[in-house]
Amino acid sequence: MKVLYCQQNSAGEEITCVFQERENLPVTRDNDVKIQVKACALSWTDIKLLSEMKMKKEFLPVGREIAGVVLEVGSKVSFFQPDDEVVGILPLDSEEPGLCEVALVHEHYLVHKPEKVPWVEAAGTIRDGLRAYTALHYLSHVSPGKTVLVMDGASPFGTIAIQLAQHRGAKVISTAYSLEDKQYLERLRPPVGMRQPLIARVIDVSNGKTDVAESCLEETGGLGVDIVLDAGVRLYSKEDESTLKPQLLPHKHDIITLLSVGGHWVTTEKNLQLDPPDSHCLFLKGATVSFLNDEVWNLSNMQQGKYLYILYWLASKITINLLVRGENYEKITSIYSNLTKLLSICYILTT
Template identity: 60%
Template sequence: MKGLYCKLSEAGEVKFIIQETSVPTTIGNHQVKVQVKGCALSPVDIKLCEDLKLQREHIPVGREIAGVVLQVGPKVTFFQPDDEVVGILPLDAEMSGLCDVVLIDEYNLVQKPEKVSWFEAAGAIKDALRAYTALHTLARMAVGHTLLVLDGASPFGLLAIQLAHYHGVKVLATAVSLEDQKFLEQLRPSVGVLESLVARVIGVWDSKVDLVDSCLEETGGLGVDIVIDTGVRLYEEESEVKKHLPYKHDIISLLGVGGHWVTTEDNLQLDPPDSRNLFLKAASVSFLNEEVWEASRARQGRYLHIMKDVVEKLATGTFRPLVENPVPLYEATVSMEMVQRRQLRKRVVVKL
């Protein structure tokens, strides 16, 4: 049986290889043996693995899986053979999600509705988990809030927009290209009143457009209640890759009183003037790390509740993820290299 693994060279370069692996013959009390039908590819966070002392010679790749239960452990109560399931392999998993068969703890899986495809389920589960973590857990969104989603046409940004609109939040979103802007302007819900999901699309690809002015204009000068970024520019002299990212000062400037800034920037540095501005607004900064759900057993029930809610919203059409056409296993290595370099705009799912 083959799986996809990440290997670090001595020079620190990331290389992806498909290699043979085997399933343990014994199944744990609370483990489930799943035949994988679809596995989504997400970038491997090498630094996070190092911080958590999970660095190995070969890091398993592909953690978001959907498949059919083949066998359950003696103390498993949630599932039985032939159930269709979706879930996320833990960070310390020994097996790649691209193996034909994987062993996974029952507390990392939920039932997959019949009408949801394998590829939609696997492709949406992690981005939707991030959206829930950002909006519900960290930002405490409520009806009437105004949300700014940076790079709204990304897989994560799209699900954040759909979740916020469902809960009665006014959504603003940035577009990093003209194509993304047209896509966001045409977004409509699959059910209910066919109003636009995004109240205003801000085309940051156009140098004439000012992000702060656009947000303040849309909110009557009050500022937005919640901002979710995809990274920020910390200094004037940054790489060309970050040219569409806002400066941290801009984000703080467009936040309203009591606002929440949810950031994906793990090395964010706030200067004293930035902190002073946040203090004057009684605003807060939260760091988005969806892997934290596995850090405490006390959070396990809420984690499962979120995943159940995600698949229900997939079944009703509230969530419509950005998923590429499924790719075969022999193309997984090339696809993963592109995913790691963040060259693809849609979520890639491997068909097994």
């Protein structure tokens, strides 16, 4: 059986992928579940995080989000039986790559997959669903009546976050980085029978001239946005970034400006630096900044019950609604995913 690993011999060196032949799996331990992998999403491997956590190895397993059928269970496994359909995320320190035919996984990293959910959708949505749920429920406590700004709403994570926020009764504003993304977001609709769009306003920033802060303040009557989920931010002014790759990301000061009193800014920027004036502005508003690190669930086993609940909740909600993108696009059995977006994630099906 072939399995896929990535290799980086030295810092700054390009990562290469290598196939390794494996004849037999390790012996199934008491709490292990042997899975026939049906679909695996190829998410990015955070080499830097692995180094910081002293988990970096010469060969790193590829593919952590998997969906498949249980073949065998250990003697102490209580949640699963052979022939169960499951989905989950392999732990950060896993020796097993998800990109294989058969994998051994501890039962505490898996949940049951609803029968009607396709394999690809299950594996392709589970990580972005976890990130969106963590950002909106645990970091910003979304609730009915809140206004949520989702940056780059047409991305896989953005699409899920938009629908999750709307599902909780929040008003959603989103940014689009191209005309195609803008048209896609404007066509998103809630469950059948409701005609209003999912998003109250789509802000097209593709021309680089639109002021996101001004648009959000205008939409909220000057009150500001309660929750902001960014997709990265500019830390410096355009003059200081003249040698860097041009980006359409908002400046950190713009996000602070558009926050409401008591607002929450959830950022994916791990190297965020706030100047004293920015901190003072946050202080005056009583606003908070939270860092979205979806690996925190696997880095702390004290929250294992909550983590499994999130995975199970996401898997059970995938069948709630059908989304349509454009006239000739496929219908998707998920309020938290869109197949045309999932296709941007590489995946493999095994027989």
